[in-house]
Amino acid sequence: EDKVVQSPLSLVVHEGDTVTLNCSYEVTNFRSLLWYKQEKKAPTFLFMLTSSGIEKKSGRLSSILDKKELFSILNITATQTGDSAVYLCAVAPGGATNKLIFGTGTLLAVQP
Amino acid sequence: GAGVSQSPSNKVTEKGKDVELRCDPISGHTALYWYRQSLGQGLEFLIYFQGNSAPDKSGLPSDRFSAERTGGSVSTLTIQRTQQEDSAVYLCASSLDPAGGPIQYFGAGTRLSVL
Numbered sequence: 001e002d003k004v005v006q007s008p009l010s011l012v013v014h015e016g017d018t019v020t021l022n023c024s025y026e027v028t029n030f031r032s033l034l035w036y037k038q039e040k041k042a043p044t045f046l047f048m049l050t051s052s053g054i055e056k057k058s059g060r061l062s063s064i065l066d067k068k069e070l071f072s073i074l075n076i077t078a079t080q081t082g083d084s085a086v087y088l089c090a091v092a093p094g095g096a097t098n099k100l101i102f103g104t105g106t107l108l109a110v111q112p
Numbered sequence: 113g114a115g116v117s118q119s120p121s122n123k124v125t126e127k128g129k130d131v132e133l134r135c136d137p138i139s140g141h142t143a144l145y146w147y148r149q150s151l152g153q154g155l156e157f158l159i160y161f162q163g164n165s166a167p168d169k170s171g172l173p174s175d176r177f178s179a180e181r182t183g184g185s186v187s188t189l190t191i192q193r194t195q196q197e198d199s200a201v202y203l204c205a206s207s208l209d210p211a212g213g214p215i216q217y218f219g220a221g222t223r224l225s226v227l
Contacts, residue, residue, distance in 0.1 A: 004154070031214060032213075032214050034214065034215065036218075040220070041201060041203070041220045041221040041223070042116075042203075042218045042219060042220040042221065043155075043203070043218045044218070045215055045216075045217065048213070048214070048215055088154065088155070090155075092214035097160050097168045097170075098143065098160070098207070098214050098216075099145060099157040099160055099168070099171070100145075100155070100157070100214065100216060101157070102147075102154035102155040102156075103154050104152070104153060104154040105154060
C-alpha cells in the first residue's frame with residue numbers, strides 16, 4: 001500500500017530558529033513529491049520535486065529529494081510567526097489519475 | 113475564476129440528512145479532485161474527474177457518497193444520510209491536464225459538522 005510518513009508530528013520553535021521537516025514515502029510508482037503549506041483550510045503549493053539532489057529554494061524555504069532513500073526534507077531558516085502552519089507532504093504516483101497521497105502533516109508553531 | 117471556489121464554507125447538518133457541497137475550479141483546469149481531511153488526518157482522496165472521461169471513484173468511502181461534474185466545470189459532492197463520522201473538511205482541487213504536471217490547487221474547503 002502506498003504511504004507517506006511525515007515527522008515530527010508537531011514542532012514548537014522560536015522566531016529565528018531553523019527547522020527541518022521530514023517526509024518519507026513508499027509508492028509502487030513515483031512521479032513527483034510536493035510540499036504544501038496549510039494555514040487555515042486551503043493548502044497552498046510550495047514545491048514540486050522530481051529529481052534527486054536538486055534543491056528547490058524560495059526565500060527562506062528550501063527542499064530536496066532523495067529518490068534512493070525515498071525521502072525529502074523541507075528546511076525553513078530564520079523562522080517567523082507567519083510560518084506557523086501545517087506542512088503537508090504529498091506524493092504523485094505515476095498513472096492516469098494523478099491523485100496525491102498525503103502524509104498527516106507537521107504542525108509547526110513559531111513563537112515570538 | 114482566480115482560484116478554486118467552494119461553498120458553503122461551513123455546513124452543520126443533522127444525522128440522516130443529505131448534503132451537497134459545491135466546487136468551482138480554476139478556469140481552464142480540466143482535472144478536478146475531491147479530498148476529505150478528518151481531524152488529525154492527512155488528506156484522503158475521494159474522486160477525480162478529467163474532461164469527459166469516466167471519473168475515478170476509487171476513494172469514495174461508501175455508496176452514500178457521490179459526485180458529478182457538469183459541463184466539465186462545476187462539481188457537486190453529495191453525501192446522503194449523513195453520519196457523524198462524515199464530519200470533516202472537504203477540499204476540492206483542480207489542475208491542468210495531468211500531462212501538464214501533478215500540481216493541484218486547492219479551495220478553502222467546506223467544514224461539515226454532522227450532529
